[in-house]
Amino acid sequence: MNILHSIESLFVYGIFIYSAVLICFYIFIAVYSVGETRQYMLRSSFTDYTLLASSEHAPSLSIIAPAYNEAATIIDNVRSLLSIYYNNFEVIIVNDGSKDASLQKLIDEYDLVKEPHYFEQPIKTKAVRGIYKSKNPVYKKLIVVDKENGGKADALNVGTNIATNQYIVCIDVDCILEQDAMLKLAKPFLDTDNVRVIATGGVVRIANSCEVRDGKIAKVHLPKQFLPRMQTLEYIRAFLLGRMAWSRLNGLLLISGAFGAFDRDIVIKAGGYDHTTVGEDMELVVRMRRYMEENKIPYKVAYIPDPLCWTEAPASFKILGRQRNRWTRGTIETLKMHRVMFFNKKYGVLGLLSYPYWFFFELLAPVIEFLGFIFFILMALFGLINWSFFLALFAFVYTFAVLYSVYAILIEVMTYNQYKKRREIFMLLLTAIVEPFVFHPFVVWSAIRGNIDLLRKKNAWGEMSRQGFATKPAA
Amino acid sequence: MRLYIAGIWWHNTSAVPDIFIPKSFLFESTFLFAVAIFSLLSFIIFYLMRYISYTAKRKHLSSIYSSFISEIILCETEEELMQVMQQSYIQTIIYKWLSRPIGKRLLLKNLIKIHRNMSGSAAGNIRWLYMHLALDQDSVKRLSSPKWHIKAKAIQELAEMKQEKYISKIYRETNNKNVYIRTEAQVAVVKLTGFEGLRFLNVVSQPITQWQQLSLLQLLSLKNKFQWDKLPGWLKSKNETVVEFALRLVEKYQRYEFHNEVVYCLEHPSALIRKQSIYTLKEISQPHTAHLLEHYFLMSEKEEQLCILEVMQAIGTKEQLPFLNSLLAMEDASIQYRTHKVIRQISVPDLGYDTDKISGEAA
Numbered sequence: 001m002n003i004l005h006s007i008e009s010l011f012v013y014g015i016f017i018y019s020a021v022l023i024c025f026y027i028f029i030a031v032y033s034v035g036e037t038r039q040y041m042l043r044s045s046f047t048d049y050t051l052l053a054s055s056e057h058a059p060s061l062s063i064i065a066p067a068y069n070e071a072a073t074i075i076d077n078v079r080s081l082l083s084i085y086y087n088n089f090e091v092i093i094v095n096d097g098s099k100d101a102s103l104q105k106l107i108d109e110y111d112l113v114k115e116p117h118y119f120e121q122p123i124k125t126k127a128v129r130g131i132y133k134s135k136n137p138v139y140k141k142l143i144v145v146d147k148e149n150g151g152k153a154d155a156l157n158v159g160t161n162i163a164t165n166q167y168i169v170c171i172d173v174d175c176i177l178e179q180d181a182m183l184k185l186a187k188p189f190l191d192t193d194n195v196r197v198i199a200t201g202g203v204v205r206i207a208n209s210c211e212v213r214d215g216k217i218a219k220v221h222l223p224k225q226f227l228p229r230m231q232t233l234e235y236i237r238a239f240l241l242g243r244m245a246w247s248r249l250n251g252l253l254l255i256s257g258a259f260g261a262f263d264r265d266i267v268i269k270a271g272g273y274d275h276t277t278v279g280e281d282m283e284l285v286v287r288m289r290r291y292m293e294e295n296k297i298p299y300k301v302a303y304i305p306d307p308l309c310w311t312e313a314p315a316s317f318k319i320l321g322r323q324r325n326r327w328t329r330g331t332i333e334t335l336k337m338h339r340v341m342f343f344n345k346k347y348g349v350l351g352l353l354s355y356p357y358w359f360f361f362e363l364l365a366p367v368i369e370f371l372g373f374i375f376f377i378l379m380a381l382f383g384l385i386n387w388s389f390f391l392a393l394f395a396f397v398y399t400f401a402v403l404y405s406v407y408a409i410l411i412e413v414m415t416y417n418q419y420k421k422r423r424e425i426f427m428l429l430l431t432a433i434v435e436p437f438v439f440h441p442f443v444v445w446s447a448i449r450g451n452i453d454l455l456r457k458k459n460a461w462g463e464m465s466r467q468g469f470a471t472k473p474a475a
Numbered sequence: 476m477r478l479y480i481a482g483i484w485w486h487n488t489s490a491v492p493d494i495f496i497p498k499s500f501l502f503e504s505t506f507l508f509a510v511a512i513f514s515l516l517s518f519i520i521f522y523l524m525r526y527i528s529y530t531a532k533r534k535h536l537s538s539i540y541s542s543f544i545s546e547i548i549l550c551e552t553e554e555e556l557m558q559v560m561q562q563s564y565i566q567t568i569i570y571k572w573l574s575r576p577i578g579k580r581l582l583l584k585n586l587i588k589i590h591r592n593m594s595g596s597a598a599g600n601i602r603w604l605y606m607h608l609a610l611d612q613d614s615v616k617r618l619s620s621p622k623w624h625i626k627a628k629a630i631q632e633l634a635e636m637k638q639e640k641y642i643s644k645i646y647r648e649t650n651n652k653n654v655y656i657r658t659e660a661q662v663a664v665v666k667l668t669g670f671e672g673l674r675f676l677n678v679v680s681q682p683i684t685q686w687q688q689l690s691l692l693q694l695l696s697l698k699n700k701f702q703w704d705k706l707p708g709w710l711k712s713k714n715e716t717v718v719e720f721a722l723r724l725v726e727k728y729q730r731y732e733f734h735n736e737v738v739y740c741l742e743h744p745s746a747l748i749r750k751q752s753i754y755t756l757k758e759i760s761q762p763h764t765a766h767l768l769e770h771y772f773l774m775s776e777k778e779e780q781l782c783i784l785e786v787m788q789a790i791g792t793k794e795q796l797p798f799l800n801s802l803l804a805m806e807d808a809s810i811q812y813r814t815h816k817v818i819r820q821i822s823v824p825d826l827g828y829d830t831d832k833i834s835g836e837a838a
Contacts, residue, residue, distance in 0.1 A: 016496070042624045046631070046655055048690075057689050057723075120812045190689060193654075193682035193716065392501035399508035406515045413519055422523055429516065 018368065022361055023400065030407055033244035037305050037415055044306070049183040053085055059186045060166050061089040061261065064159030065173040066152050071100040075109050077173045080215035082142060086182040090141045092159045093173070097126075097149025106144050111136045123157045123272035126150035131162070152257075153273035153280035160267055169261045170281075172311065176207055176217055177259070181308040185261045188302035195298040198288050199262045201255030202308030203239040205418065206232045208315060217310050222424040227320055228313040230439040233431045237408040240305060240415070247303035251354035253289070255301065257281030259309035266291065277337070278459065279330015286338050293347045307416060321446040328450025329459075331363055366447035398436060405432035533581060536572060540585050543568060547604050548589075548597045556603055573608065583610055587635050605636045618644055627659040634663030642667055649675035658687050665691055669698040676709050676717050683716040691720070692727060703730060710736045715745045722748070726755040734759050741771050746778065753782045760790040769798045777807065784813040788820045796821060 052058045063081055067074055074093075081091045095103045106112060112132035119131075125147070132144040147158050156170055167189060169182070178184075181202065188200045208228035211219035223229045246252045255262075257280065270291040273280045285301065292299040314320040335358060342359065344351040379385050409428050412418070419425055543565055550556045559565065572578030590601045605611060610632075617629035618641075630648060633641050645667070648660035661683070664672035673691075683691075709721035710733070722740060725733045737759065740752040756764050768783045775783065787795060799821070802814045 043655060045624070046627060046659065051690060051693055055689055055693060057692065118812075118815075120809055122809070187686065190685035193684050389498055389501075392498050392505070395505040396501045396508070399505050399512065403508045403512050403515070406512050406519075410515050410519050410522075413522060417526070425519065425523065429519075 015368070015372075018360070022365075025357065025361065026400075026404055029241050029245040030404065032248060033241045034411065036244050036248040037240065037411065040305055041415065047187065049180055049187065052183045052186060053087060056088070058086070058088045059189045060164075061086065061169050061182060061186060062159070062163030062165040062167070062264070063089055063091045063169045063171060063182075064094060064156055064163065065091070065171050066094045066096050066155030066159070067098065067102055067173050068096045068149070068152075068155075069098045069100045069102065070173055071098070071102045071105055073174060074102050075105055076215060078106065078110070078142065080177070081171075081173075082139065083215075084177060084182050085179050086186070088165075089169075089182065090143060090163070090165060092162055093142070093144045094155040094159045095144065095146045096151070096155040097147060103144070103146050107132065110134045110139050110142055110144075112142075112144055117162075119162050121161050122268045123161055125154050125157045125161065128158060151275050153275035153277075156280070157272040157275070160264060160272055163264055166264060167261050168264045168267065169259075170257065171309075172258045174312070175204075175258050176212060176215065176310040178306075178308050178310075179216065181259070184304050184306055184308060185259075188300075188304070189261070189263070192300065195300045196263070196266075196292075197302050198266045198292060198299050199255050199260060199285060200302040200304065201243075201252075201260040202304040202306060203243075204235065204256045204258050204309045204311055205307045206235060206313045207310035208313055210310065220418045220420075222419050222421075222427055223313070225315045227315055227317070227439070229427065229431050230435055231313040231320075233405060233408070233428055233435060234439070236412050236428075237405060240411050241408050243303055244305055246354065247301070249349055249353065250300055251349045251357075252301045252303055253286055253350075253354050253358055254282045255285050255303075256309075258311050262288070274337070276459075277330055277333040278326045279334050282330055283334040283337065286334055286341075289350055290338060290341065290347070293350060305415070307418060317442060321442070321449065324443050324446035325450040325453060328366070328447040329454045331358065332451070332454055335359055335363055366444045367451065369444050370448045401436050402432050405435065529577075532577070536578060536581050537585065539568060539572075540582055544585060544589060544601070544604070547600050548593070550600055551596065553603070556600060556607075560607065569608070579610070579613065582608075583613075583632060586610070587632060590635055602636050611636065611638055611641075614638075615641060615644070618648075623653045623656050627653075627655045630656070630659040630663050634659075634666045637667065639667050646675065650679050650681055652681065654681075654684065654687075657681055658684075658690070661687065662690055662694060665694050665698075670695065670701045674705070676712070676720070677705065679717060680714055682714070683720055688716070688720045688723060692723060695724075696727075701728070703732075706730070706733060707736050710740060715743075715748055718743065718745075718748050719751050722751045722755045726751075726758045729758050731759045731761070734761055734764070738767060746776065749775070749779055750782050753779060753786055757786040757789050765791050765795050769795065772798075772802075777810070780810060781813055784810070784817050787817045791817055791821050793821060 063084075065077070065081060070077070078091065078093060093106065095106070111134050113135055114130045115133050117131040127148050129146040129148065132146065134140065134142055143162065145158055145162060147155065150158075159170075160168055167186070169185065171177075185200050185202060189197050191197075205220075206223060206228055207217065208223035208225060209221045210217050211221070223232055243252060243254075260281070262284070266288050267284070270284070270288045272284075274283050274287070277283050289299070289301065314323055335355070338355070341347045341351040341355045343356060347355070376385075406429060409425065409432065412428075413425060419428065546559045546562075546565075547556065550559060568578075573582065586601055586605055590598055593601060614629045614632040614636075617625050618633075620626045620629070626648070630645055633645060642664065645660050645663045648656050649664060651657040651660065657679075661672075661675055661679075664675060666672070673695075706721055706724065709717050710725075712718050712721070718740065722737065724730070725737060734756075737752050737755050740748055740755075743749055743752065753768070756768065765787060768786065772780055772783050787799070791799070796818065799814050799818050803811060805811060805814075
């Protein structure tokens with residue numbers, strides 16, 4: 001009995017410490033991020049971004065957009081990329097062995113011809129079938145690469161090999177960019193004196209229900225559908241609080257795969273995107289950081305809290321489940337690949353703080369939550385629950401969760417205030433109240449399925465069909 | 476919220492949690508959280524209401540200021556300006572709004588914005604108004620603020636309004652430890668005194684970021700009186716970023732007379748400077764530059780070697796072919812690839828090959 005009691009005590013104390021540390025982290029993130037956001041906004045008020053738009057000394061960017069079976073939207077998406085507000089750039093569309101008419105559509109629309117093209121291949125990739133450039137000088141910045149299907153990571157690697165510029169910008173072809181997104185993304189590379197900025201990323205916002213005109217967000221609205229609205233709140237919390245705090249600590253492990261810029265040289269030295277994982281965006285950032293730490297080169301991963309990129313969030317439980325399943329697998333795979341950093345002081349903040357945080361509170365959390373839930377049901381069935389204590393604890397955790405969300409909404413209102421209607425803010429607040437009961441358990445369940453799929457060695461990306469944006473023709 | 480269900484673990488029959496987490500603590504905390512939620516909600520509502528009223532007030536004030544400034548811009552003499560200022564509605568603006576921080580801040584913002592897009596007498600009138608309302612005193616006062624953003628904004632205002640008389644106060648800030656203050660101060664001295672303003676390069680010990688260098692180069696492109704006598708000194712500065720900036724100046728203005736000084740920088744301890752020197756030499760190349768880079772190539776690190784090959788594409792001649800052919804024996808794939816590109820470029824320049832469109836058989 002004593003042994004059993006000791007195990008139980010150890011377990012209960014362990015979970016208590018876990019939860020207490022987690023609460024402390026949340027409080028720390030909430031407080032620490034605010035100062036950084038405020039400083040960023042003040043600094044930004046002194047920045048004339050138009051300087052970059054016209055300067056020949058602006059960092060040269062190669063925008064890489066992998067495309068797989070995107071025939072329906074590819075023409076508009078490429079046009080949107082070619083019209084971005086920046087001077088020194090090229091657009092590389094990597095057709096990843098699409099089975100539809102994506103390539104032919106591009107050839108017809110942009111007057112493309114296959115060109116003999118020799119390029120270095122510092123990162124090994126699937127074979128390139130051909131490189132196309134336009135006969136029309138208007139599209140001289142466009143390069144279309146046709147390659148054998150190898151997945152998103154492989155397509156990005158091909159783009160990295162072909163890129164001729166100093167920085168690569170990896171983007172999902174169906175994202176909508178803000179007009180000044182490239183300027184804001186490029187600036188941190190110039191804004192440093194003694195450390196090398198190896199990557200920059202910005203806030204990704206949810207575009208469901210927003211009005212889209214000519215490939216641009218014309219009017220921002222809070223998503224009308226339930227799931228995208230939940231994700232809006234989740235993104236506000238993650239981007240405005242979490243990533244901002246990690247950025248201030250220079251401990252950011254993830255730059256969203258939807259939109260991020262990287263130092264091409266370091267990407268190549270680190271070995272490029274890993275096509276064996278479904279979390280290639282996170283894995284690359286971790287590997288680049290690891291490379292810099294191991295070579296003792298001072299560096300920084302910069303983060304911009306401005307909304308730069310808009311994306312369509314999954315609106316059905318099925319698609320959302322696939323997405324979260326994949327994110328979980330990606331996280332586990334990345335952390336497993338770089339386990340040498342776990343509490344390794346050689347890696348500084350990365351090894352002592354970022355990695356352990358991701359391990360305990362991103363990787364393990366859904367597992368602990370899920371087992372906790374099972375444990376709770378069993379205890380309830382056996383009549384072993386101390387209900388008054390349970391209710392007290394439940395109320396404590398629930399109010400804390402709502403408080404954290406409401407705080408994130410306050411920061412959103414006081415900074416970027418994207419949702420102008422008061423009704424929308426109230427809807428967001430309502431979302432904060434409902435979220436822990438509906439959305440969160442589903443996310444945990446999807447993460448558990450991700451764990452199971454990983455154990456079963458399932459490595460599929462999972463189809464991510466989209467509904468499309470609510471477009472409005474130009475006035 | 477990862478925390479949500481995790482808490483369920485430590486609530487069961489065991490009395491263990493009660494030892495360090497009494498129920499009363501949970502109830503009190505819950506109550507506190509609930510109060511905090513309610514307070515934040517109230518604050519959000521209050522903030523939104525205040526924001527709406529502030530936006531409306533700002534809109535209203537902007538339209539008042541807009542007509543006021545329009546009248547000022549059209550004046551041709553100081554008498555006319557004074558007459559405009561005597562109008563009762565302008566007096567009301569001055570007494571009612573300029574005594575309030577919001578009114579003053581907004582007027583300043585509008586003046587700066589309009590001045591930026593004006594020239595000639597219209598811009599002069601804006602500056603007159605700025606002085607007449609003693610807004611310059613306000614800016615100067617804010618120069619001593621301990622808050623960096625207030626100080627930097629004040630410098631920005633004084634520079635935009637061409638307040639040369641405060642140059643010495645601004646100049647003192649060009650080496651400020653805060654990057655934003657010194658950036659604004661450096662931009663301000665160049666705005667106010669042109670190329671001469673670059674004298675801060677003689678003494679600046681803080682780094683000049685690439686962004687700042689870009690701003691200064693852009694600003695200098697609007698000026699035309701250059702003094703190059705200080706440049707050799709900057710090329711030997713202890714501050715690496717000063718050397719880098721000086722190299723960029725040589726590159727941008729193609730100052731061939733500094734060729735030797737730039738060559739000297741090829742041996743600088745900083746890799747960044749060495750790289751910039753190579754690019755600068757491309758713009759001021761002389762018949763022997765390519766040959767000089769050949770010698771330097773063997774002493775360089777790989778990144779510089781790649782830069783040299785890139786520059787060779789532009790300045791190399793058939794005389795470099797023996798050297799380039801010797802590089803093909805190197806094992807490094809990138810060096811080989813770039814060398815092929817240069818050889819092609821040099822061998823068949825008349826075919827108008829874009830360097831990025833080299834035939835696949837090249838390697």
